[in-house]
Amino acid sequence: MENLIDIRDLSVDEIQELVRVALDIAADPSRYSEKCRGKKLATLFFEPSTRTRLSFEAAMYELGGNVLGFSEAQSSSASKGESVSDTARMVSCYADIIAMRHPKEGAPLVAASKASVPVINAGDGGHNHPTQTLTDLLTIWREKGRLSDLTIGLCGDLKFGRTVHSLVAAMSRYPGIRFILISPEELRVPGYIRKDVMTANGIPFEETTDFVSAMPQLDVLYMTRVQKERFFNEADYIRLKDMFILTPEKLAYAKEDLCIMHPLPRVNEIATAVDDDPRAAYFRQALNGKYIRMALIMKLLGVK
């Protein structure tokens, strides 16, 4: 593996190896504190994403490395009209590895084709966000002890939520997976995900608007935010954003060992009263994001 652009670039075995290293890091992070001494990560964030950027930076610092970069296009040479290709070539002279976030789909792939150092896609528009998917897989592994034989509920914006699409694609490669897709009619999962991913892989799924009835069946519940920026019409946004809110009352119908996940940031789709429930894994999920990025940086830099 030279770059990570799309979660499908990784085989099941490669994912398992990253999860294994991340688990080892989580068990004793101090053993990894010098692994990337003298190495530099460039975080090229052409659009703001505090969470992902901080996670990458924290990962590199914990490995003993250094970080340089920018957090929005305005403070980069892109504002002067520099192409992604030229930026990638230039940054390759200064850094050992690049994490790139860009509003345009495919920008990290273009960068990877020109850079002489590994490139990690840290999110390209509404397209791919493979390190979020790796974070989700590590979280499921740590919370459930397996990535197979699970009923996974996906709830909220299943139409525009790229984390949902990537997670479905990634989990469809494991045996015994079943999905329950909980969303308003307007935000159903796109047809190509149903046909090309789930149906093509023989993955059983059902679509429902009945959150409470789905709840007792779930091993994992993946909540998503209805994103305001996806709507042209404010009234539609307001109507849809409050349709599925996870509350302690709804959780009363769930299994004792349910794992509740959310890529964050949340708005109101999970009531804060749920946060102290031991089943709420979303802040642990954010921590897992650092561990899996540490494992990924090491792998791409060839550090053992």
Next chain:
Amino acid sequence: MVIDAISNGIVLDHIKAGRGMDLYQILKLDKLECSVALLKNVTSRKMGRKDIIKIDEVIDLNFDVLGYVDPGITVCIVKDGKLDRKFTVGLPERVTNVIRCRNPRCITTVEPEIPHIFKLTDRENRVYRCIYCESRAKNRD
């Protein structure tokens, strides 16, 4: 109608009827100095009707373009009056700068130097997708 046989050149046979002019333009055959014949609606036992293009010179042709426009085309390369090579082009695995990505969110829309590359993702349904954003190309059929 009589079209002279060519002694050194290329014959594109079994073009789906009506596609000949498309190909003539896409391959920029109008820019050639040599003789070029486009025959439309020729009777064919196999196809009913077909188009044929005869080029009176062996030129570099982009077979990926041919295959994308019409994978059933037979290419005959004639040298010294004899058939030198004959083959069917078939669907190419990827095409470069043949299809343009129309997704406004794709990086190709803001950086004109990036080649527009599409790869074949579903041979049965002839689905091509942009390698950058995975948008599906509009089918020619």
